[in-house]
Amino acid sequence: MRDIDLSGRVALVTGAARGIGEATARRLIEAGCTVVLNARTLNDEAQAVFADLDALRPGSTTIIDGSVAEPAVVATIARTIFAKYKRLDILVNNAGIQRDNYIGMIPDAEIEAVMVNNVFSVIRLTQALSRLMKRNGAGSIVNVASILARTGNPGQFVYSASKAAVIGATMASAKELGPSGIRVNAVAPGLIATRMTEAMTDADRRRWESQIPLGRVGSPAEVADVIAFLASDLSRYVTGQVIGIDGGLVI
Amino acid sequence: MELQQRVEKAFTDALDLPADVDWATLEYRQYETWSSLGHMTLVAALEEEFDAMMEADDILEMSSFNKAVEIMRKYDA
Numbered sequence: 001m002r003d004i005d006l007s008g009r010v011a012l013v014t015g016a017a018r019g020i021g022e023a024t025a026r027r028l029i030e031a032g033c034t035v036v037l038n039a040r041t042l043n044d045e046a047q048a049v050f051a052d053l054d055a056l057r058p059g060s061t062t063i064i065d066g067s068v069a070e071p072a073v074v075a076t077i078a079r080t081i082f083a084k085y086k087r088l089d090i091l092v093n094n095a096g097i098q099r100d101n102y103i104g105m106i107p108d109a110e111i112e113a114v115m116v117n118n119v120f121s122v123i124r125l126t127q128a129l130s131r132l133m134k135r136n137g138a139g140s141i142v143n144v145a146s147i148l149a150r151t152g153n154p155g156q157f158v159y160s161a162s163k164a165a166v167i168g169a170t171m172a173s174a175k176e177l178g179p180s181g182i183r184v185n186a187v188a189p190g191l192i193a194t195r196m197t198e199a200m201t202d203a204d205r206r207r208w209e210s211q212i213p214l215g216r217v218g219s220p221a222e223v224a225d226v227i228a229f230l231a232s233d234l235s236r237y238v239t240g241q242v243i244g245i246d247g248g249l250v251i
Numbered sequence: 252m253e254l255q256q257r258v259e260k261a262f263t264d265a266l267d268l269p270a271d272v273d274w275a276t277l278e279y280r281q282y283e284t285w286s287s288l289g290h291m292t293l294v295a296a297l298e299e300e301f302d303a304m305m306e307a308d309d310i311l312e313m314s315s316f317n318k319a320v321e322i323m324r325k326y327d328a
Contacts, residue, residue: 071307075306075307082303082304127307128307131291131295131298131304132304134295135295135298135299
């Protein structure tokens with residue numbers, strides 16, 4: 001089997017300071033990619049993670065901090081990538097937030113925050129950066145959705161809706177950008193060991209785990225492997241797809 | 252080349268306009284080729300000509316040839 005070679009490619013990974021974003025950035029750097037790393041806040045923890053990532057291949061990363069929920073940050077990202085690299089080959093829309101609350105108890109501000117962070121950011125980044133991809137007549141966009149977009153879950157009304165919107169955005173952009181040589185796919189991680197799943201109650205965690213045919217929680221690296229595949233030419237005839245990475249939770 | 256001529260070149264390349272086009276009155280959707288899809292082709296041509304990355308607001312506000320000339324001044328390094 002061929003390994004994934006992304007030498008010479010430039011990627012942006014949002015929410016790259018931890019979890020799936022960090023693992024994806026690591027996987028892409030190891031595959032030879034130059035990676036623009038984004039984190040909402042460049043705190044000590046994020047700086048340490050980014051230093052580790054750059055040490056994998058010194059000089060292979062650029063850091064742009066700021067929330068991609070902010071249009072001005074998206075514009076800065078686009079300008080910086082254009083000025084520094086003049087190209088973008090891979091966009092991984094990973095940044096997102098999770099706020100759980102039961103129906104009837106969800107403040108408006110929470111609805112807005114989840115939708116802006118999880119959906120608007122994907123739309124804005126796709127809109128801004130697909131233009132850069134079009135110049136080369138090629139590109140791969142991978143959106144990180146969630147198994148909850150397909151199954152839903154009590155207490156995750158807004159989060160599930162936001163990830164379903166990401167899948168809708170994936171389908172529409174795949175159709176529109178395909179003629180320009182840009183592929184758009186989504187991954188739908190199931191129960192993955194990240195800080196976001198640590199916020200689950202023990203009862204919820206046990207209930208989910210008991211339903212996983214492969215019998216275990218997944219790792220961020222296992223999601224990153226699929227994202228790297230979708231980013232690479234190995235998936236050159238794949239677009240508009242949602243790949244479940246869930247140990248068989250949804251079959 | 253003057254800035255206006257460079258914008259004309261991008262318009263001509265992107266939108267397949269007639270030779271006698273009246274630049275001074277040219278507006279979005281006046282010709283079939285300057286559709287919403289054509290607009291994105293035009294943006295790509297302008298970005299190529301000016302070696303720039305246009306802001307989203309500028310793309311949306313570019314409703315005429317004259318407006319395009321005005322907008323592209325800020326990308327004319």
